[in-house]
Amino acid sequence: MSRNRREFLRAVGAVTAVGMAGLPTAAKAATGRVVVIGGGFGGATAAKYLRLWSTDLDVTLVERDAQFVSCPLSNRILAGTTTLADLTRGYGDLTAKHGVKVLRDEATAIDPAKQTVTLASGKSLPYDRLIVSPGVDLDYSGIPGLKDDAARERVLSAWKAGPQTVALRKQIESMADGGVVAITVPKAPYRCPPGPYERACQIAWYLKLNKPKSKVMILDANEKVASKEALFRKAWEDLYPGLVEYVPNSELADVDAKTLTAKLQFDEIKADVLNVIPPMKAAAIAERTGLITANNKWCGVDFLTYESTAQKNIHVLGDAIVAAPLMPKSGHMANQHAKVCAAAVIALLRGDVVNAHPVINNTCYSFVTGADVIHIASVHQYDAEKKTMMVAPGSGGLSIAPNELEGRYAEAWGRNIWSDMLG
Amino acid sequence: MIRRTATWIATAVVLGGAMPLEALAVDEHPGRFIAANCTGCHGTQGRSTGGMPSLAGLDRSYILNAMEEFKSGTRAATIMHQHAKGYTEAQFALIAEYFAAQKAR
Numbered sequence: 077m078s079r080n081r082r083e084f085l086r087a088v089g090a091v092t093a094v095g096m097a098g099l100p101t102a103a104k105a106a107t108g109r110v111v112v113i114g115g116g117f118g119g120a121t122a123a124k125y126l127r128l129w130s131t132d133l134d135v136t137l138v139e140r141d142a143q144f145v146s147c148p149l150s151n152r153i154l155a156g157t158t159t160l161a162d163l164t165r166g167y168g169d170l171t172a173k174h175g176v177k178v179l180r181d182e183a184t185a186i187d188p189a190k191q192t193v194t195l196a197s198g199k200s201l202p203y204d205r206l207i208v209s210p211g212v213d214l215d216y217s218g219i220p221g222l223k224d225d226a227a228r229e230r231v232l233s234a235w236k237a238g239p240q241t242v243a244l245r246k247q248i249e250s251m252a253d254g255g256v257v258a259i260t261v262p263k264a265p266y267r268c269p270p271g272p273y274e275r276a277c278q279i280a281w282y283l284k285l286n287k288p289k290s291k292v293m294i295l296d297a298n299e300k301v302a303s304k305e306a307l308f309r310k311a312w313e314d315l316y317p318g319l320v321e322y323v324p325n326s327e328l329a330d331v332d333a334k335t336l337t338a339k340l341q342f343d344e345i346k347a348d349v350l351n352v353i354p355p356m357k358a359a360a361i362a363e364r365t366g367l368i369t370a371n372n373k374w375c376g377v378d379f380l381t382y383e384s385t386a387q388k389n390i391h392v393l394g395d396a397i398v399a400a401p402l403m404p405k406s407g408h409m410a411n412q413h414a415k416v417c418a419a420a421v422i423a424l425l426r427g428d429v430v431n432a433h434p435v436i437n438n439t440c441y442s443f444v445t446g447a448d449v450i451h452i453a454s455v456h457q458y459d460a461e462k463k464t465m466m467v468a469p470g471s472g473g474l475s476i477a478p479n480e481l482e483g484r485y486a487e488a489w490g491r492n493i494w495s496d497m498l499g
Numbered sequence: 500m501i502r503r504t505a506t507w508i509a510t511a512v513v514l515g516g517a518m519p520l521e522a523l524a525v526d527e528h529p530g531r532f533i534a535a536n537c538t539g540c541h542g543t544q545g546r547s548t549g550g551m552p553s554l555a556g557l558d559r560s561y562i563l564n565a566m567e568e569f570k571s572g573t574r575a576a577t578i579m580h581q582h583a584k585g586y587t588e589a590q591f592a593l594i595a596e597y598f599a600a601q602k603a604r
Contacts, residue, residue: 125535128543131525408539415535435590437536437582453578455585471585475577482577488550493539495548 106130106425108204111193113183113361115139115167118209118393118410120497125418127174133425136201137170138193140182144498147268148407149443149490150237154245155278157446163237165494173499186365188387205421207382208367208375209393209410210359211236212267219354220330227333231350235267247349248279253287255348258338260328261296262355265374267395267405270303270452272296272353274442277308280316281445292320293345295338297327303404304442304452307474311444328352358396367392374398379458379465380430381420382413391417400465403456404438411493412436434458436465438472441486448478449486530597533590537598545598556603562595 112123115137123137144165152158170176182196186206193201214233216222222231234244248257257279261272276292283290301308301322312320330339336350357363357373367384369376375392376385379400384390394410403409416434423430437455444450454472456465475482526544528534534545537554541547545554554562568574569583570591586594 124543128526129531411539412536415532419532419535431532435533435536435586437585439540439578439582451578453581455582457585468585471581473581479577484550485577488547489540491548492542492551496539496543499543499548 106422107132108425109134109136109202110205110207110421110425111201111203112137112207112209113186113193114209114211114359114394115141115144115178116209116211116394116410117407117493117497118414119207120144120167120170121411121414122207122209122393122418122421123176124170124174124497125415126421127176129418130422130425131175133422134177135175136177136179137167138179138181138183138195138201139167140180140196142180143167144494145237146407146490146494147235147237147271148440149486150241151271151275151278152443153237153241154234154248154275155282155443155446156245157443160238160242163490165498167498169499183361186361186390188365188390191389203389204425205389205391207391207393207414207417207421208362208365208384208396209414210361210396212356212395212405213359215355215357219328219352221333221339222331222352222354227331230333231331231336231352233353234351235271235353235356244349244351248282251287251290251348254289255287256291256293256346257283257349257351258293258295258345258347259351259353260326260338261294261298261302261353263297263327264302265399265405266353266356269404269406270308270440270442273301273304273308274444275351276320276322277311277316277442277444280312280319284316284319288319290319292316293347294320294322295326295328295340295345296322296324299324303440304450304474307450307478308442308444311450311478315445356395358392362392362396365390367396370398379416379463380432380434381424382417383420391421393417400456402454402467403465404440406438406440408440408489408493409436409438411497412438414497432458432460434465435468439489441482441489443483443486444478447480447483449480449482450475450478451482451486528597528600530593530600533586534594534597536586537594544601546601546604553603554598555601557598559595559599562598563591566591566594 112119126135146163167178183193185194232240232244234240276294280292326340336347338345367375375396376398382391393413395405420430435457439453441449441451455468457468459466541554547553569579
């Protein structure tokens with residue numbers, strides 16, 4: 077009986093009579109070369125856990141940035157309650173503590189037939205299994221007014237935490253009292269469903285304290301708030317009356333970057349700070365590799381292994397995948413995908429049976445003031461009949477109301493998950 | 500406890516032996532995959548970096564009891580009651596065995 081079969085039986089309680097001591101300690105070695113593209117929540121976690129669970133593997137992580145910057149918690153920069161430095165971590169411990177080879181480089185091409193990755197430096201990396209955790213690209217193709225870089229520096233997205241987040245904070249700080257900050261929200265699915273609404277709260281909190289005659293407008297392409305709806309609406313009503321205006325069914329048609337005007341189908345909104353969160357799709361490397369299977373945007377995977385449904389020996393994690401029902405595109409989910417994938421990759425390289433019953437969960441905290449937080453949580457168990465992850469009946473839920481205790485948990489969540497992926 | 504320590508010669512040679520990796524512990528506990536559901540918040544192998552409870556080294560029965568109480572709603576929580584309802588009793592047992600077997604530090 078294989079190790080995974082045994083684990084499966086233990087998991088379902090079929091071998092309760094076998095004590096821990098009855099299990100042999102020797103394991104088959106998993107040898108092979110695994111290349112991981114992308115050092116975000118998915119890729120970094122996968123690289124670390126591959127080594128944690130099998131030190132015989134040769135694991136290389138390819139990441140183009142020198143350091144990791146967390147998108148979760150980055151809306152707090154707009155409120156002035158956190159800095160970019162607070163959200164930044166290095167990749168050094170992946171090598172020093174776990175023996176992951178970290179290459180600061182960019183994957184430019186993948187050859188699924190030859191099983192090689194070509195890097196911007198010209199180097200070529202052979203792999204037995206490839207894990208692609210590329211994140212999203214912002215898709216400006218439907219917004220003619222934001223085609224050029226100069227326009228995008230004036231109308232920021234700040235949807236990838238970094239210099240743009242700091243620049244958006246500066247725009248809001250420079251705005252006169254009585255000004256309008258307009259945030260446009262793309263049609264779901266996009267990275268971090270509650271993110272735009274949390275952002276509105278963070279900007280409103282700053283404005284309420286400093287420029288109370290100002291306004292935040294949320295121009296949402298969706299027909300309703302995509303996550304934590306009742307809690308966000310109540311927060312806007314109770315905490316920011318007259319300060320936050322929510323406008324559903326407001327898909328952005330174009331932008332005039334010079335006048336900071338959002339052009340909707342029937343209306344034009346002139347703002348003093350215009351923040352356009354554009355539509356998104358799996359990052360370009362996914363498209364170039366033929367990994368995209370749905371709506372020209374997302375990559376289909378087998379939820380037992382996260383192996384692509386389009387290319388063999390290539391696994392895809394995180395925001396880039398076709399999500400299962402009620403599975404958000406979140407950093408926490410990517411961290412969870414990565415662990416199931418790492419276990420499966422080790423089993424596949426060992427010639428073992430893959431765990432047939434993976435479980436993952438989501439935990440997502442949103443700040444509605446400088447300190448008060450609301451959460452949403454869910455647990456997803458694999459459904460063999462539907463071949464996807466389904467929310468476990470009765471699991472999950474929301475905060476009852478914004479509270480400071482969960483504000484402290486949200487900060488601790490950040491420190492712990494960054495350490496879980498990089499430490 | 501099912502844990503193996505592997506001497507890590509091959510890779511150290513490849514990397515010029517510059518790294519302080521004289522020995523790496525391989526986590527082979529059968530509960531490691533399901534327990535990894537918890538480690539995003541509670542720290543890798545249950546060793547929290549702070550602000551969330553560490554689970555490593557706690558008594559098996561303490562963890563099991565806490566999870567059952569979260570699930571039944573008799574233990575106060577902000578979020579754990581919602582997570583606990585997503586797992587089976589057998590999964591609780593595996594999680595509890597795993598964290599009980601980890602070194603606290």
